[in-house]
Amino acid sequence: MKIAVAGTGYVGLVTGVCLAENGHSVTCVDIDDDKVALMKAGISPIYEPGLEEIMIKNMKRLNFTTDYKRAYKDADVIFIGVGTPEKKDGSANLRFVYGVAEQIAKSIENDCVVVVKSTVPIGTNDKIEDMIRENLAHDVNVYVASNPEFLAQGTAVRDTLYASRIVIGVEEEIAGNVLKEVYRNFDAPIVVTNRKSAEMIKYASNDFLALKISFINEIGNLCEIIGANIEDVALGMGYDGRIGNRFLNAGIGYGGSCFPKDTKALHWLANFHDYELKTVKAAIDVNENQKLKLIKKSRKYFDSFKGLNVAVLGLTFKPGTDDLREAPTLVNIPIMLEDGANVRAWDPVGIENFKKIHPIGIDYCYSIEETLKDADICFIFTEWDEVKELDLSKYRELMRNPVVLDGRNCYDLVSAKKANITYDSIGREAINSLEASLV
Known part of the structure; x- marks a missing residue:
C-alpha cells in the first residue's frame, strides 16, 4: 500500500x-x-x-x-x-x-x-x-x-x-x-x-501501568519503615498470574512522554465530565512525591548540598533512550544546584539533550569514574547497564565519601555491604558504612 x-x-x-x-x-x-x-x-x-x-x-x-x-x-x-x-x-x-x-x-x-x-x-x-x-x-x-x-x-x-x-x-x-x-x-x-473504545484502550492501558508503578512505590516506601524488602515482596506478588511481575520494580517514579501525560489527560477529561478518577489522581500525586525520594534520603547524611561534590549517574527517564521528558533529574538537579552543590553528571546518550536545558552549572562527564572522582554523594537516577555492572569497590576507591543513593535498586544489598559503602535504595534496608552521621 x-x-x-x-x-x-x-x-x-x-x-x-x-x-x-x-x-x-x-x-x-x-x-x-x-x-x-x-x-x-x-x-x-x-x-x-x-x-x-x-x-x-x-x-x-x-x-x-x-x-x-x-x-x-x-x-x-x-x-x-x-x-x-x-x-x-x-x-x-x-x-x-x-x-x-x-x-x-x-x-x-x-x-x-x-x-x-x-x-x-x-x-x-x-x-x-x-x-x-x-x-x-x-x-x-x-x-x-x-x-x-x-x-x-x-x-x-x-x-x-x-x-x-x-x-x-x-x-x-x-x-x-x-x-x-x-x-x-x-x-x-x-x-x-469502535473509535471511542480504541481511544479509551490506550489511556486505560497506560494509566493502569502507571497505577501499578505508583502502587509498588508506595508499598516500597512502607517496606522501608517496617523493615520489609520490596524486592522480595514484588517477587512473591509477581508469581500470581493475576498480578504478573512486570512494572513491579520500585524506584523514584515513572517519566517519559506517555505515563505522566496520559494520566493527567484522562484525569482532566474525567473532571471535564464532572467525574473524578480517584485512583488515577492518586497515581499522579504519588509519582510527583516519589521523584524527590532521594533528595529526602540525602538529608540523613548531609544537612545541605552547599559545597558538596555531587555525582549524578543517569539523566534520562529510563535506559535505552535519550528522552528526558518527565525525568526525575529535571526536578532533582535544580534543587542541588540551588542549594550550592557542585554537580557532575554522566549519561551514555542523554548529555547533549540535558545540555540544552542546563548548558551551564553542571560538569558533564563521559565516564562513570570521572563522575565519581572526589564526590561526597552519588545519586543513581537511571539504571543503565554501565551502572549496574560497575564494580562497587569503585565507589569507595574514587569517592571522598562513599554515600550512594540509588533510585533504581541497581545493586543487591549483600554486595553493597561487602563493598563497605553507604548504600540507600528504595524499599530496602539502608546500608550505612559510616559510624556516625556526616552532619
Missing part, C-alpha cells in the same frame, strides 16, 4: 519505518528541513535501538519530505503520528493533530483512510473526521480510524514489529478492512472496536 505518515517523532518515525519493513511504500512527513535531510541520509533524528538499521535497510521503500501536499494527495492510508503535549491544566494539546487534519483535507485527491496514531482524548477521532469532511478540497471519500500505539522508548521497534496487540477503532467496515490489510504481515492479535 501507499502510506503517508505525518510526524517523525517516536510514534511517527517508528511506525513509518516498521510499515516499510513489512513491505509498504511509506512517505514520512515533517516540517523540519534539517530533520528530513538527516533521515534521507539514513540517520535517525532520535535515539532508538535498532531504528536506524531498519531505516537504512528499507530506504528503497522509505521517502522523507516536507511536501505534505504531494505525500497526502494519492496515499491509500495516512497515519497521524504527531505529538499531543500536555497543557498547563493537564489536558492534551491537540493543535498539531488538528493542523495535520486540515492539511489532509486540503490535499487528498483520492479516497483514503486517515489513521490517528497519536494518543488523543476520547472523542477526538470524531472531531477529526468532521473537520476533514467539512474542509475537503476534492470530492473524495475519507474514513477516520483510531489505531493507538503501545510502544515504549528503548524498545519501540520491537514493540511495533512484534506488538502485543493491534487495536483498530472504526465506524465503517471498509476502514477496518483497509487497516487489516495494512497489518497483514504483522504477527499480532487484532482487536477491532
